[in-house]
Amino acid sequence: MCSVFRVSGEAPEAVFSGGAGAAERTRRLRPVPPPPPPRAPAVDLAEAEEFLRLFHAENRVDTPIQQRLARMRYEVDTTGTYRHTPDELAYGAKVAWRNSARCIGRLYWRSLKVRDLRDVHTVSGVAAHCVEHLRMATNGGKIRPVISVFPPETPQRPAPRIWNEQLIRYAGYRNADGSVLGDPRYTRFTEAVTGFGWRPPAARSGFDALPLVVETREEGAHMFALPPDAVHEVPITHPDLPWFAELGLRWHGVPVISNMRLRIGGISYPAAPFNGWYMGTEIGARNFGDTDRYNLVPVVAERLGLDTSREDTLWRDRALVELNRAVLHSYHQAGVTITDHHTESHRFLTHLAKEESAGRKCPVDWSWIVPPMSGSQTPVFHRYYDTEAPGPNYYGDEDATHRALTGGPPAFA
Template identity: 60%
Template structure:
């Protein structure tokens, strides 16, 4: 891993949470989690000794150390509780890499790359989470500021346009300001460096080695011109800026991934007007009439874009779910949770695919409202530190 540029450690300005002063763990929250572990995994044993140990550790240190069994269980349940995820049927198969001893940004960067390698497996994507050092009173854990381990830069041009991913333009400006050398010439698929904040509040940049980023060149099963567009997409969607909370302990760096849904890439990342906005180009190549939305040119172009993405991932042997099959599997997950006597909150706007929604079974029903207090859980993302904290 290669570091870049400057780092910073000034206190945050008023109104910005001080990430360097984590609160002590509430013993009641820890106990509730331990009782859940016990009830779901080992109900035939006594919990008294473990509860006593944890209470004593919290009294002494303000936090507690989970066993590997407790950590893995908590990570999997956080996925099971994720109201915005349609792929929760596989929650029990999550592979957890326990790296809680690592807190230095260089180590976190190196093992974030290790996460990509472990999850990719030549295209047979494995659901994986890597858990780094937790927050503790007087000692915060590390934080990964990228929203995913792999993102493409958005380079602002003088005319106001963006080369690459407009959704990453602000982040790109930020890391360039920290010393990241913008690629020359600027490309549409330049992988951004990792921006990691250590326990001392200082942030550093680290390149992601090209051989750790598995990508799929996009082509269409029927249109040879599609391949000449030079489009591609990375294979592993590893979310990296959402803290994980288990039993009151917060792990601010816990990157995790499943695998892509076809519409996630084709109907959102590549099609949204504030992202790659490719539908006008695809429609032009298809010879569609774009003079009026009533010709449904956007719909027709989106279908062909999603077809190209799905075809390309399948042709390269890279795991990708399709929105029809995954919708059926989500209802299977829902039935299993209901049979187990558990509530299954779901955010309808995230569960229903962004294309052909009414043709999938998840469209035609209501769900329990998301519960912000449900734990274990992934918490709201932490973003960039304000500029004053990076000077």
């Protein structure tokens, strides 16, 4: 089959309902049918056995472990893979969060809601469930940790792919003078999807939600506009500075990471978007503060009247604090769950103590756990950690990241 890029300006509900679902335009990404996909390697038996033994050790299971292992080995011998039970999938996704060395919010790993969507194979089905994920996780502002697990990679059939780095990301429009309106991180992705037929709003802003791009081997890559009610946003104001509202800033309420692979017992799930809730510095210090993102620290410093002629005035630090105060204040005012880096650092040490008391190591990537501002003022800064991260786990995917930042090439080119 030819890989195609189908474009729709309709909201996903209309696209999925049938009648209005025809694509507005089709663009072929290559002129000839693709070669047969490479077969995924057979599941590693040792990794599968290790996971199943862990599952049986930490859960009440009616089936004897030897019986389950025998069934798994039979499936791998005959098909190259095996299928997790719903309970194994849910447990594996939660333990993957428990083992995620870059996440400071793991105290809540048991609360993760796992959506078993392994039988959803169409691009429209994946996109519809991603929209439902956003609504479910947003929960009126009371953010719920959710993961949506789509079909795994198997020797018989490659898994669906989600191109976006997160389900909600903002467009970056490159101006003639080289400046960018919106998020500079996504200028190439924005240019790619615009070339494929996405139509930005008539009045462009710095916070236009990009379309969702989903790809399968059979259907190719399709774009879907996110419906407005699935993108819950918070306008950014400041508790003491009325002029802050004039900056016109806003940010989405729930961060759903969609370009990492979930790996459980040797089985890889490339499409498994998941979320917790924001820590304020992720927005204020990184998305708003980084020089290669919105770069708002100089803007805020100027409005504060700070002396920016010398670094030793610490104007950057002072402006960054006010930017982060504004984020926390705004989310609290809007009733949207958020946490600050001091509170979350103490909670992480509580999680660490619980893991140690359970006889488990807690893997930590120090450079990610220590917050991007006032690091030495948080308790997570002042200690060493285990760095080896066991499975199950979430893993970076270089190909997925490349597609998320550039809009191509297709996964099955």
